[in-house]
Amino acid sequence: MEYRTIQTTCTYCGCGCGLLLEVMDEGLVGTLPLKTHPINEGTLCIKGWNVHEFVESDRRLRYPLVRKDGDFQEVGWEDALGMVASRLMGIRDKFGPDSIAFLSSAKCTNEENYLLQKLARAIVGTNNIDHCARL
């Protein structure tokens, strides 16, 4: 028998609200606002309150999928990343770096966003980098 809470940061936007994921016997059963968090001070929005629901959602994308013969098929990470890299490089070589744009996300961590702009600027060679909060 186990009931505990895990402190984490809401992934829904850039605010960074602190929340508690309620774990009962290794299953995720609920979310609570972290009352002592300096950002949200025990409050959450409707998305934060329901974070636990998407973690174990059946509709969640868990593996890379590639469309083959009109259907999505599961492939390994190596294959998926290799395919993305070679296609992006092919487009860049043919049409130039500014033919590619990168869209980052407020749902990612700072570090992940930093890495995406690094990929855009240093590897592909474009300043076309933006994020979903400006859509």
Added chain:
Amino acid sequence: MADLKKATAIISGLLAKDKVAGFLALRMVAGHPVPYLFTKPEELDGLYLGEVRYPVTKLLIRLARKYPDNSFGILARACDERSLVELYKNQQLDPEKVTFVGVACSGELAEKCECFRPYPSRIDIGEKVECQEDDARVREIEAMPEKERHRYWMDQFTKCIKCYGCRNICPVCFCPSCTLEDHDLVHLGGMPPQIPIFHLVRAMHMADRCIDCGLCEEACPADIPLRTLYRKVRETVKHLFGYLPGESTEDFPPLEVLGEGTFEIGEAGKSSRS
């Protein structure tokens, strides 16, 4: 420190003698007090008795449902105890399966919470302090002319971001299907919320159930004075029916159980049964 020692001794006693399968309280984890089910006495080094409050009795419902044969212990302040009364009364928890260790709140916390009785019926930890219920905000709003009062509340409700936090944190909100998710009253998945119906439906449901813990107001990102609203409906039910939620498992909520005969609300707010 003495309180912490005493609490640790009581709880480890309950766990060691297998009186309870687990004890629900707050534990310091990574610098924050968070809800935790203690199952071994050695975990109690992180036990927290400070001023941060979570709806622990509501969290216990889920455990009790999954383990109906087990007994659980819980660290209960006065507000937690009042919520236990409501949860027993509404068959959400079985009083035979719950052992509470009563904590009296500090003077600072009592004052911050504007608590009318900051100590449980049995004090195991802490010392009893008295505190005056502060109804200044209720009186202030009540004194406004009707039009102004209406505008005041509509302005407050307009701030709502429809997070459902007031309901989610509420220790006496447990219904599996909630009127606030009823298609006929509330446009689900849409903003803005239907005002004032969204808030008044909740206020109505709180009228004979709210135990005035104030967790809803603490959880409101829009700073809506929910507690003031619910205090007013609580007061109305108290005047009309002589009923206060959270006080006794013997009294039945008048808006749910009217009993036989007719019930009339006469002039000057006096109720009569015939």
